[in-house]
Amino acid sequence: MNPLKTKLEAFTRLSEADRSAIDRAVGRNVRTFAARRDMAREGERPRAVYVMLEGWACRYKTLPDGRRQIVAFFVPGDLCDLNIFILKEMDHNVGAITAVRAAELGRHEVERMTEEHPRITRALWWNELVTVAVQRDWTLNVGQRSAYERISHLVCEMFLRLRTVGLTQGDSCDFPITQTDIGDATGLTSVHVNRTLKELRGDGLIELKGRRLTILDFAGLRRAAMFNDNYLHLDHEGRHLDANG
Amino acid sequence: MNPLKTKLEAFTRLSEADRSAIDRAVGRNVRTFAARRDMAREGERPRAVYVMLEGWACRYKTLPDGRRQIVAFFVPGDLCDLNIFILKEMDHNVGAITAVRAAELGRHEVERMTEEHPRITRALWWNELVTVAVQRDWTLNVGQRSAYERISHLVCEMFLRLRTVGLTQGDSCDFPITQTDIGDATGLTSVHVNRTLKELRGDGLIELKGRRLTILDFAGLRRAAMFNDNYLHLDHEGRHLDANG
DNA sequence: CGGGTAATTGACCCGGGTCAACAGCAGTGG
């Protein structure tokens, strides 16, 4: 129900008090955004931390001549930089891709939660570190991989991230981004994304139609992408400890 | 003398107590690394936070077949992720480019400093947010810009970053990275970096020889790169306040 | 002076971009 809770518990076990604190914080102020609307814009003063509850969004940056790079996808459970309030203005945009439901946390709510719940604080830090690690991996992806590898890599990553918040069904999941979005995220044109997806389909690695993704051969996809999931840091020992014990 | 202090004061004024706390933390355990040696390796357990004092280093990631992407440069005043201890293992390497002097902070030293000095903590948070913002900008750089633009952008960024720690002399600064390094950072081959640098020289934008960079036409370079410095967040109002007042 | 690393240059090639046409399909208004 609460994807942030699910995600943080991939890192550490939380107490009942922790869990209900998260529920309270995330339940208080829920906003919705229509598909393709901006949730925050470059140049604005950061107003709130969003916790994604439903739908996909992205961070993106643009160049004066219109070129656009998606630098991150947001899926349920994701949240933007915790301490964003420190900054005077946003250096990037956040845009909804599908319709989005997101909880808005004010600076004081964040502060209170982290002061009263050290385990949550630690888990949120872990989450921040993973977010940066993902960003680094995207730099590697765009900088060194071929089109075929880039798209394979993106698919591997998103599938695993969705799985940790329980949004996969067996080998498939919703995948509501357009080929143009994939291009903007991988530094390719939508035309070439199309050709490359055709190849991936032809090689029996994935099936992608009607905003639905099915992984036909995960091992093969992983190999094609040279995907190494270590940067998602899903192997923390804390996951197996019980905070209630 | 202490580039971390200089850098944090680009964000906020520090008290005398703050300043000497930084000096103490950074003076305690200084290590040196030879040029081209790794300071930390992928797969290792994070042991310490390094604060760069002298020299250049980089974060880099490699693919199984040897392709290499530099995902960040470290110059004096930079430090790696504060809360790195939370993670079980490194997902990237840190390598010295030149000979490096760096202060090593253990987890308890970091904790003590942040507990006792809230202004430092805030400044360190600012620093972390800038670091991620830089990472995002690199993704944009590699994903959307042409070779000419990418290299111009890198030069603009590094020059400004060096300037905030007082390591520029007028329009020039040390620039001790090879053309291969520039290629690994921008997703280009060293051959093409060479050709592009020749062009930049030919256009009268920069001069680069003997590990020394001179900016001949900053406005032109900036325009060529479509460089927007907002992601470095150097404009914080706190810069003009005095914590001693 | 010798050996190794870094820079430079030329010839040639290819992955992915560009341009353009067209198909599929959802929504929407008459």
Next chain:
DNA sequence: CCACTGCTGTTGACCCGGGTCAATTACCCG
């Protein structure tokens, strides 16, 4: 119910920025 509109996906023909390969020339340092 259908025409219309607009977005997304698909495909082909052609081109170009940057890669590859290889040879040569500075450098730097012991």
